[in-house]
Amino acid sequence: MGLSWQMVSWGALRTLTLSLALSFAVTSCASRPIGVLLPSGKRTANTTEVDMLVATTRAPTQQAGILFTGERADDLSLTEITVSIPPEKNRSVGQVQWPKRLPADPQRDFTTVNVRELPNKTGPTEWLGKHMPKNKRMLIFVHGFNNRYEDAVYRYAQIVHDSKADVAPVIFTWPSRASVFGYNYDKESTNYSRDALEDLLRRAAQNPQVGEITIMAHSMGTWLAVEALRQMAIRDGRVAPKITSVILASPDLDVDVFGKQWAAMGAHPPKFTIFVSRDDRALNLSRRISGNVDRLGQIDPTVEPYRTRLEKAGITVLDLTALKSGDSLNHGKFAESPDVVKLLGNRLIAGQTITDSDIGLGERVGAVALGTAQTVGSAASVAVSTPIAVFDPNTRNNYGEQIQRLGRSVGNTVGSATGQ
Known part of the structure; x- marks a missing residue:
């Protein structure tokens, strides 16, 4: 799946890096106050609360409202955090509304209501006993590159709230220096955290309170998530059956390496969806x-x-290229687009198969399935989902052309599957 290697001039690379650094700076935490995770202990009318279990391999700090740094810890830490979301009339779906000053205004800002350290051995069982929904589904989120602890916590609270996912929300946050120039440190931190995430996944799968687990990972966090699953498959002979779905958003994964990781998961991998x-x-x-x-x-x-290759693997791909968002890097569309967040809650997090007839992204975004097929020649036919393209209204004037392309794609796919 790889391409030929090409030399890139350091001058061009330096220019691109500085350009992206400036983009990060525009959208980053420059105007945010320090210490947003200092709990208020107050519950406010008309707001909505998201209570999550936060697992981390970050080093703790005594600095008020920070909780954990970007450095690495020897052991996993568990914390229960409750985040308050402003009323719908005062916020835009898909956005984290950071306070401009402290104390935050819960009617307009994301605020921290409660923070409670949990014991490593008994904490998860206690927390799950209070927060597991009737469907017994858990959603574990792994954040991406250039994230502070509070960035990951507030972003995940936004995703859970806006998607209206009926899940027990758990987040795994790994040590990130939260700097565009800290790429290598962050990448090594994901490697550092593989065993801890694998252990967390295994413990969750072995817990009788848990029925099904969906993993959602973003950016560099996808490397960590897939590596943990690969390790589990090698160690245990397969990925735990309760881990039914994996959602990779903007995966920062070498395509060649992903092919090897996928193969290592064996004959019964979870269902993968890729943005x-x-x-x-x-x-x-x-x-x-x-x-x-x-x-x-x-x-x-x-x-x-x-x-x-995607068809044979049964991997569903959602192409968001034509979708516009407020993210200048186009790296966080999965969380910022109201329609995609709705799709996450309605279909993907629930572990359901996506087709062109039931995506239901609304009027502002349409979706077309590029064809479906079944592989033939094995004892049991394996249904495979072909990629799905998501496009905005500006592309609908090419709809006829898209339909013709779909017809050719279906014909070619079926012919290939049947050996014709």
Whole structure:
């Protein structure tokens, strides 16, 4: 799945890096107050609360409202955190509304209501006893590159709230220096955290209170999530059956390496859904500094060799390239688009299969399935989902052309599957 390696001039790379650094600076925490995780202990009318279990390999700090730094800890720490979300009339879906000053205004800002340290052995069972929904589904989120602890916590609270997912929300946050120039440190921190995440996943799967587990990971966090699953499969002979779905958003993964990771998961991997966007500027930088090999999160799933390989693997791909968002890097569309967040809650987090007839992204965003097929020749036919393209209204004037392309795609796919 790889491409030929090309030399990239350091001058061009330096210019691109500085450009992305400025983009990060524009959208980052420059105007945020320090210490937003200092709990108020107050519950406010008309707000909504998200109570989550936070597991981390970060080093703790005594600094008020910070909780954990970007450095590495020897042991896993568990914390229960309750985040308050402002009333719908005062916020935009898909956005984290950071306070401009403290104390935060719960009617307009995300605020921290409660923080409670939990014991490593008994804490998860106690927390799950209070927060497991009737469907017994758990959602575990792994954040991406350049995230502070509070960034990960507030973003996940936004995703859980806006998607209206009926889950027990758990987040795994790994040590990040929260700097665009800390790429290598962050990448090594994901490697450092693999065993801890694998252990967390195994403990969750072995807990009788848990029925099904969906893993959702973003950016560099996808490397950590897939590596943990790969390790589990090698160690245990398969990925735990309760881990039924994996959602990779803007995955910062070398496509060649992902192919090997996938193969290591054996004959019964979880169902994978991947969000890609070919205009992802953050992944463009990662590609350039990683030998110019495609990153999984910016492939075109309609072209070869990707289309055939994805079909054979049964991996669903959602192409968000034409979708516009407020993210200048086009790296966080999965969380910022109201329609995609709705899709997460209605279908993907619930572990359901996506088709062109039931995506239901509304009027502002449409979706078309690029065809479906079944592989033939094995004892049991394996249903495979082909990529799905998501496009905005500006592309609908090409709808007829898209339909014709779909017809050709279905014909070619069926012919290939039947050996014709």
